[in-house]
Amino acid sequence: MRVVTLPAPDDFDAWRDAARGLAAAEVPPDDIVWQVGDTPADLFAVAGDEGAPPMPAATGFSVPRAFIDLARDVVMAREPERFALLYTALFRLRREPKLVEDHADPLIRRLEVLAKGVRRDIHKMRAFLRFREVEDDAGSRYVAWFEPEHHIVRANAAFFVNRFASMRWSILTPEVSLHWDGKALAEGPGASKADAPDGDPTEEVWKTYYASIFNPARVKIGAMLKEMPRKYWKNMPETALVGQLIAGAQARESGMIATARTEIGGNVQAAWEALRDEAAACTRCHLYKHATQTVFGEGPVDAAMMFVGEQPGDQEDLAGTPFVGPAGQVFNRAIADAGIDRARVYVTNAVKHFKFEQKGKRRIHAKPDTGEIQACRWWIEQEQLLVRPQVTVALGATAARSLLGRTVTIGRERGQALRLPEGGEAWITVHPSYLLRLPDPAQKEAEYARFVEDLKKAQASVTA
Amino acid sequence: MAQLDTREKLAILADAAKYDASCASSGTAKRNSRDGKGLGSTEGMGICHAYAPDGRCISLLKILLTNSCIFDCHYCINRKSSNVRRARFTADEVVKLTIAFYKRNYIEGLFLSSGIIKSSNYTMEQMVEVARSLREDHHFRGYIHLKTIPDADPELVHQAGLYADRVSINVELPTVSGLKRLAPEKDGARIEGAMKDVKTSILDNGDARKKYKSAPRFAPAGQSTQMIVGADAATDGEIVTRASTLYDRFGLRRVYYSAFSPIPDASTVLPLQRPPLMREHRLYQSDWLMRFYDYSPHEVVAAADDATGMLPLDIDPKLAWALKFRESFPVDVNRAPREMLLRVPGLGVKAVDRIVASRRWRRLRLDDVARLTVSVAKVRPFIVAEDWRPVLLTDRADLRPLVAPKKHQLELFTA
Numbered sequence: 096m097r098v099v100t101l102p103a104p105d106d107f108d109a110w111r112d113a114a115r116g117l118a119a120a121e122v123p124p125d126d127i128v129w130q131v132g133d134t135p136a137d138l139f140a141v142a143g144d145e146g147a148p149p150m151p152a153a154t155g156f157s158v159p160r161a162f163i164d165l166a167r168d169v170v171m172a173r174e175p176e177r178f179a180l181l182y183t184a185l186f187r188l189r190r191e192p193k194l195v196e197d198h199a200d201p202l203i204r205r206l207e208v209l210a211k212g213v214r215r216d217i218h219k220m221r222a223f224l225r226f227r228e229v230e231d232d233a234g235s236r237y238v239a240w241f242e243p244e245h246h247i248v249r250a251n252a253a254f255f256v257n258r259f260a261s262m263r264w265s266i267l268t269p270e271v272s273l274h275w276d277g278k279a280l281a282e283g284p285g286a287s288k289a290d291a292p293d294g295d296p297t298e299e300v301w302k303t304y305y306a307s308i309f310n311p312a313r314v315k316i317g318a319m320l321k322e323m324p325r326k327y328w329k330n331m332p333e334t335a336l337v338g339q340l341i342a343g344a345q346a347r348e349s350g351m352i353a354t355a356r357t358e359i360g361g362n363v364q365a366a367w368e369a370l371r372d373e374a375a376a377c378t379r380c381h382l383y384k385h386a387t388q389t390v391f392g393e394g395p396v397d398a399a400m401m402f403v404g405e406q407p408g409d410q411e412d413l414a415g416t417p418f419v420g421p422a423g424q425v426f427n428r429a430i431a432d433a434g435i436d437r438a439r440v441y442v443t444n445a446v447k448h449f450k451f452e453q454k455g456k457r458r459i460h461a462k463p464d465t466g467e468i469q470a471c472r473w474w475i476e477q478e479q480l481l482v483r484p485q486v487t488v489a490l491g492a493t494a495a496r497s498l499l500g501r502t503v504t505i506g507r508e509r510g511q512a513l514r515l516p517e518g519g520e521a522w523i524t525v526h527p528s529y530l531l532r533l534p535d536p537a538q539k540e541a542e543y544a545r546f547v548e549d550l551k552k553a554q555a556s557v558t559a
Numbered sequence: 560m561a562q563l564d565t566r567e568k569l570a571i572l573a574d575a576a577k578y579d580a581s582c583a584s585s586g587t588a589k590r591n592s593r594d595g596k597g598l599g600s601t602e603g604m605g606i607c608h609a610y611a612p613d614g615r616c617i618s619l620l621k622i623l624l625t626n627s628c629i630f631d632c633h634y635c636i637n638r639k640s641s642n643v644r645r646a647r648f649t650a651d652e653v654v655k656l657t658i659a660f661y662k663r664n665y666i667e668g669l670f671l672s673s674g675i676i677k678s679s680n681y682t683m684e685q686m687v688e689v690a691r692s693l694r695e696d697h698h699f700r701g702y703i704h705l706k707t708i709p710d711a712d713p714e715l716v717h718q719a720g721l722y723a724d725r726v727s728i729n730v731e732l733p734t735v736s737g738l739k740r741l742a743p744e745k746d747g748a749r750i751e752g753a754m755k756d757v758k759t760s761i762l763d764n765g766d767a768r769k770k771y772k773s774a775p776r777f778a779p780a781g782q783s784t785q786m787i788v789g790a791d792a793a794t795d796g797e798i799v800t801r802a803s804t805l806y807d808r809f810g811l812r813r814v815y816y817s818a819f820s821p822i823p824d825a826s827t828v829l830p831l832q833r834p835p836l837m838r839e840h841r842l843y844q845s846d847w848l849m850r851f852y853d854y855s856p857h858e859v860v861a862a863a864d865d866a867t868g869m870l871p872l873d874i875d876p877k878l879a880w881a882l883k884f885r886e887s888f889p890v891d892v893n894r895a896p897r898e899m900l901l902r903v904p905g906l907g908v909k910a911v912d913r914i915v916a917s918r919r920w921r922r923l924r925l926d927d928v929a930r931l932t933v934s935v936a937k938v939r940p941f942i943v944a945e946d947w948r949p950v951l952l953t954d955r956a957d958l959r960p961l962v963a964p965k966k967h968q969l970e971l972f973t974a
Contacts (some may be wrong), residue, residue: 149785154644156973158953186920193919193920195915196916196920197916197917197921198913198916198917198931199913199914199917199921199923199927199928199931200913200917201686201930203932204931209707210792218606221606222606222609223608223932224664225663225664225665226663226664226876227661227663228662228663235902237662237663239664242812254600256593257591257592257593257600258591258592258599258600259592259598259662259664260591260593260594260595260600261592261595261597261598262662263597264683277595278595295663297659297660297663298663299566299967300565300566300569300659300660301660301663301665302658303560303566303569303570304569304620304660305609305611306570307570307571307574307577307612308573308574308576308577308611308617309577309611309612310577310578310611310613310615310880311613313613313614313615313836314612314613315612315613315819315836316612316614317605317614318610318613318614318615319610319611319612321608322607322610322614323610327726331609333609334609337612340611340612341612341683344612361817366633369740370740371734371740371868372740373734373736373739373740373791373792374605374792375736376736377792378797379792379794380866380867380868381866463831464866465866466864466865466866466867467866469866470794470866470867470869472963473792487683489771531660540709551843555945
């Protein structure tokens with residue numbers, strides 16, 4: 096059993112010198128115990144054993160560059176077995192020169208995972224280290240306290256020198272300290288948190304920034320924790336705010352929405368006209384290809400009632416106005432009979448383009464499918480948000496599906512108020528074209544009366 | 560009005576800047592301050608110095624010079640008609656703040672944008688002055704991103720590019736009709752014209768630097784733009800197509816998507832709802848597919864629902880594409896070309912490269928693939944390995960529920 100003692104936990108060169116000699120002498124990995132400093136790594140290792148044989152000058156061998164790069168990273172890992180794992184890989188490399196390219200090999204994979212952890216820690220030190228300014232006789236000095244996970248501090252020194260060469264600074268960590276005086280880098284022993292300054296007035300300004308740049312409408316805590324794990328939080332001033340920012344986020348967001356809802360600007364009419372113009376160019380589903388034009392909603396934007404039909408028919412498609420065909424005439428008669436002023440309500444359709452099948456010269460109405468209803472829902476939602484009716488009446492199953500986002504059985508749900516997710520209430524009844532299709536005059540009469548009754552009930556729930 | 564101190568201004572002007580999605584500080588020229596004169600450095604890769612609880616990276620000091628604006632864009636918190644509190648930084652205040660934050664290692668640099676005051680040119684001059692002072696008076700070598708102002712003099716935009724690492728101008732909305740409705744004073748054609756000018760300057764600068772190594776660099780980190788998602792009627796298919804056109808025509812480094820989020824004192828023109836964050840995420844994923852996975856725009860669009868033109872929200876677009884084009888699978892990890900391996904859901908670029916390197920030395924078994932990927936369960940139905948064939952899985956009609964991620968309740972108060 097050979098004991099190899101390395102002077103420092105991140106000393107790559109010492110490991111390389113020792114490993115090179117041992118591998119050249121064909122010493123198998125199991126015969127070596129690697130340790131750092133005076134801490135014995137193996138209780139059963141016999142003291143006074145020979146170390147690494149000196150490298151015979153002529154028997155040098157080369158290893159792929161990729162392995163050296165990998166080993167440089169792995170040496171810094173806080174993994175006690177790292178030197179042994181690397182030596183095993185080196186030992187195998189002499190027989191399998193392409194081993195490093197075989198990423199599916201369990202040993203190489205393990206080394207790669209170790210290296211990845213080290214590189215991440217290096218990156219996070221660059222990101223999360225925070226300097227505090229202190230004054231001494233020579234002026235400003237910047238001091239940081241950082242607790243890395245791996246032995247990365249020396250490897251990271253060049254980064255901080257490159258970036259902050261014109262400042263005087265010190266980085267204190269539990270294992271080693273770095274001091275830059277503007278010209279040269281000096282190394283000192285490990286330090287403790289108490290050795291670092293405990294504050295900096297600029298941190299309050301930074302916290303102000305951190306709190307202000309956070310968008311309370313988009314809380315994504317998982318994403319934050321993935322990139323900024325809690326282990327780094329204790330030395331970052333801004334993380335003290337995280338709890339209160341999250342706790343207040345929901346209230347701030349609903350506050351914004353509520354205020355915007357209650358304060359209607361003077362521009363609703365203009366907004367509605369702009370929306371209508373935008374809808375004229377809609378290509379959200381393929382129905383625009385064959386229809387004549389988009390048939391947008393119609394009526395006062397401050398209407399208390401909104402009626403939603405299925406889709407424009409042949410005549411609506413040509414006229415560009417909703418509810419002007421045969422079913423529209425039934426609708427007009429029914430709301431007049433229900434005592435509703437047609438000029439005071441907003442009428443629109445769940446689907447804004449005419450869907451039809453060509454039969455000879457006639458265009459026969461075709462029922463819109465779920466995808467088309469879904470694609471057109473965007474417009475209904477916008478109309479709902481602008482008009483904000485107290486009561487919305489869905490005429491037929493398509494309209495009900497569009498408003499409620501689910502399949503609705505009219506017979507079961509008609510005649511009662513339903514809550515809409517965006518506020519306001521919805522009533523469901525049949526589409527007037529259903530009345531046109533009934534063959535039996537008596538039944539037609541009865542269903543018409545029921546339709547008018549539904550409309551009356553809906554109107555009754557409008558508060559003056 | 561009482562004078563605001565720097566911290567109060569910062570609160571207002573950072574709050575006003577948070578709707579810009581970009582905080583990237585990557586991909587610029589390498590610089591350092593080893594000469595002992597300047598401050599700062601840039602490496603190839605940017606650094607995120609903190610993360611806010613919205614999961615977004617804080618890499619730059621992202622602020623507006625002022626949030627007063629003569630425009631009235633409905634989606635913007637700073638529009639003329641908004642009642643938001645106004646503030647204005649002087650150029651010197653921004654410079655001091657940037658230096659103070661930078662010296663404490665809080666940031667990689669500055670992302671400066673602004674509302675438009677007086678005129679586009681006046682505003683742009685103020686912003687260029689900030690960048691000039693940082694670079695020339697303080698020898699600042701960190702990262703600078705300047706947002707250019709619509710309709711500013713091309714000469715000013717050119718100066719901005721000489722000081723900044725990146726310049727950007729937002730196209731704002733994916734559709735022309737949307738821009739007309741929500742930003743009536745902005746002109747899509749002129750925004751594109753400005754992007755074209757920047758592209759030309761970047762290309763010219765590349766030529767100049769081939770001849771003269773000392774030619775000053777122009778926007779070495781390129782240009783980017785941003786679109787708001789969910790404020791107009793554009794479908795995912797339209798957005799993806801628009802983005803790819805922008806990449807092609809203007810040589811953009813990035814197109815950012817910003818899910819429209821409710822803003823204080825919002826205009827009633829806008830949808831008042833929670834921002835479509837998952838939709839934004841799916842659009843970014845499709846952007847990735849085009850940039851790193853060799854998908855063409857029409858292939859990404861094909862992953863969207865045929866009727867609605869929208870990408871599925873419950874599964875990612877790569878998985879959606881794979882489920883739609885089952886005939887392309889399974890893919891043999893030991894034989895298939897790299898571009899086919901890139902199409903396997905669950906295999907990232909790195910995993911694919913490792914597979915390609917490793918299979919020269921061994922026949923890969925399912926265990927080997929498992930070591931190289933995050934989740935072999937996701938990959939399994941789509942691959943053939945030495946000891947694995949997804950005989951039943953690939954042809955199952957109900958594959959989607961098996962491979963779709965399980966829904967789980969979001970935890971709001973874990974932090």
